[in-house]
Amino acid sequence: MIVTLIVAAEVSFWILLGLGLTTRYLLRWRRTSTALLVGLPVVDLTLYALTVLDLRGGAVPSWTHALAASYAGFSIGYGPSLVRWADRHFLHRFAGGPKPLPSPKYGPERTRYEWQVAGRTVVSAAITLSLITLLVPLSAGSAHFGTFSQWYLKLGIAAAVNVAVAACYSIWPKEPPAGVQVENGRAVTGKPLVGSAPGRTPADRP
Template sequence: MIGLIVACEIGFWVFLLAGLATRYLLRRRRAGAILLIGAPVLDVVLLAAAAIDLRRGGEASLAHGLAAIYLAVTVVSGHSLMRWADVRFAHRFAGGPAPVRPPRAGRAHAAHERRQWLLHLLTYVVAGALLLVFTPLAGGFQAAAPLWQVMVPWTIVLVVDLVISFSYTFAPRAER
């Protein structure tokens, strides 16, 4: 399962870069779009592989939990990551406008940090929902305990991120 997760991550970047290169360097928008669609297809493959593995009696493991996290990150942030790469690729290779940097100080920075934390929370919730789907496939909560182990350190990271992200609301960074 870990190998499949790594392969899907590599495949994501291959499809993304191939799609953008085809779109901007070869000027073939439709072919580029088809390649870009390949990135989310990999997520479906990973989801199906994890579900089938558990359904066929595969032992629930940390790898299945990591698959849920990978899928959640892609579902929540995949589109914005692709948009981020597209803007930079267009700027670098096709004369597009320069990317807009997120605010670095003041209330705008605080609002940006809060939105980023909310995306982090949404990713956490989506991963939890995927783990809930995987749990009966693994044979119930007892057998699925290793899946849920990934949530313990992530919960700590989420709380630390909450404190840091919302601290800017109460003590915004000063403009330089």
């Protein structure tokens, strides 16, 4: 059952995201678009609520229950940045917006970017592990704790690795190759890169 719910939640997430951007840029229904995009985390939180009900109904705990919790953690930790990424690409592809800039590769901009990624990973891991911990009492407590314990290790390692990578960039900032012109942490070839238009992401609009 949980696997089916996870698949349904994944499909629903991308459908809502696509509809949100379509109604915003192609149909100009801004309020409808905002409502659809706000509903994105609701999908994953609903999945988690159904997971709780499944365990309370006597289901045998498995890794799929923990995976359902991780969707909610990912949605909160990475959801806003994912929506901004999709927004920029949709705006460029279908609404004549500027070409999205690549992630910065050099200098303090790269360091700042790596810390942003690390922060999202830490938040996502913390929320996921908190939600998994809440599932333990519904799983006959310590009798099934081993079912979820591997997630603590895996997500802890993922968060630690991201923080370590960001720390390395802080200590040893990546410098561009000799002769390469850099602007805002990105290599510039020919004319300067054009930034994204201000106020053109869902996070910046009501």
